[in-house]
Amino acid sequence: MTQPLPLILLPGMGTDARVFAVQKLAFPQVIVPPWIEPRWQESLADYAARMVETVNPGGPCYIGGMSFGGMVALEMSRHLPVKACLLISSIHSGRELPLWARIAGPAAWLLPPWTDWVISTTGTVLLRTLGPVLPKPLKQTCTHLSRIYPSPMLPWSCRAVVKWKPDPNGWTCPIYHLHGDHDGVIPYRYTTPTRLVPQGGHVLPLTHPFVVNDFLRQAMSDAP
Numbered sequence: 595m596t597q598p599l600p601l602i603l604l605p606g607m608g609t610d611a612r613v614f615a616v617q618k619l620a621f622p623q624v625i626v627p628p629w630i631e632p633r634w635q636e637s638l639a640d641y642a643a644r645m646v647e648t649v650n651p652g653g654p655c656y657i658g659g660m661s662f663g664g665m666v667a668l669e670m671s672r673h674l675p676v677k678a679c680l681l682i683s684s685i686h687s688g689r690e691l692p693l694w695a696r697i698a699g700p701a702a703w704l705l706p707p708w709t710d711w712v713i714s715t716t717g718t719v720l721l722r723t724l725g726p727v728l729p730k731p732l733k734q735t736c737t738h739l740s741r742i743y744p745s746p747m748l749p750w751s752c753r754a755v756v757k758w759k760p761d762p763n764g765w766t767c768p769i770y771h772l773h774g775d776h777d778g779v780i781p782y783r784y785t786t787p788t789r790l791v792p793q794g795g796h797v798l799p800l801t802h803p804f805v806v807n808d809f810l811r812q813a814m815s816d817a818p
Contacts, residue, residue: 597623598621598622598623599623599653599654599655599656599677599814600623600625600651600653600655600656601621601623601624601625601655601656601657601658601810601814602624602625602626602627602649602651602655602656602657602658602667602670603617603624603625603626603657603658603659603660603663603667604626604627604645604657604658604659604660604662604663604664604666604667604670605626605659605660605663606659606660606661606662606663606683606796606797607661607662607663607747607748607751609660609797610626610628611626611628613660613797613799613800614626614660614799616799616803616804616806616807617799617803617806617807617810620807620811621807621810625649625651627645627648627649628648629645629747630644630645630648632747632750632751632754636750636754637754637757637758638665638666638669638754638755638757638758639669639672639758639760641666641669641754642666642667642668642669642670642672642673643669643670643673645666645670646670646673646674650673650674651674653675654675654676654677655674655675655676655677656676656677656678656679656680656813656814656817657670657671657674657676657679657680658679658680658681658682658810659680659681659682659684660682660683660684660797660798660799661682661683661684661779661780661796662684662751662755663684664679664681664682664683664684664685665684665685665755665758667679667680667681668681668684668686668760668765668769669760671765671766671767672761672765672766676766676767677767677768677814677817677818678767678768678769678770678813678814678816678817679765679767679768679769679770680769680770680771680772680809680810680813680814681769681770681771681772681773681787682771682772682773682798682799682806682809683772683773683774683777683779683780683796683797683798684771684773684780684785685780685784685785686760686769686771686785686786687758687759687760688755688756688757688758688759689759690780690784690785691755691756691780691784692780692781692784695752695755695756696756768816768817768818769788770788770789770809770813770816770817771785771786771787771788771789772787772788772789772791772798772805772806772809773785773787773789773790773791773794774790774791774793774794774795774796774798774802775790775791775792775793775794776793776794776795777794777795777796778795778796779796780796789809791805
């Protein structure tokens with residue numbers, strides 16, 4: 595019996611391998627590498643090239659990721675024999691970020707070390723106090739923020755994503771893109787998903803895990 599090709603999945607900013615817990619049960623070939631420490635003023639493309647060194651399976655594979663992880667996965671695909679790149683709640687370049695993110699991103703270096711804790715606490719407090727009356731997109735955003743854990747990635751990644759301008763010649767593999775139509779962090783209207791999830795927010799692997807599994811299975815089947 596032919597062994598399935600490795601499926602490398604990268605979590606979003608402020609999350610770790612636990613976000614893909616259901617996917618790891620459905621796909622034993624899933625690899626979720628830990629983030630490496632970013633370097634001062636390193637570009638997203640350069641960071642992705644260093645990530646490849648830690649997870650290169652040595653042969654054909656699939657790669658993908660959620661949110662920020664999807665962006666890194668796209669750049670990593672240039673250095674691997676990738677059959678397809680599978681994006682979840684992500685974008686294809688910094689130009690697809692919402693306006694507020696493009697404005698605020700460059701100022702991320704000013705954030706103090708405890709910023710992640712403040713963001714997580716704010717999201718938790720809003721959920722517990724105003725959760726029942728918050729609009730659904732805002733409630734989903736607060737849920738995402740409440741799950742952020744302390745990480746040195748935040749200030750660097752905010753700035754790197756804003757400056758991210760991929761090679762205009764395009765990508766070297768097919769791209770399949772799943773996005774929620776109620777994503778309050780990266781609204782789908784700013785990008786070009788191949789499949790929309792009705793009532794889906796930003797953290798689809800947690801809120802719609804079986805939809806994500808179906809998407810991954812179908813994309814890997816459709817890839818040439």
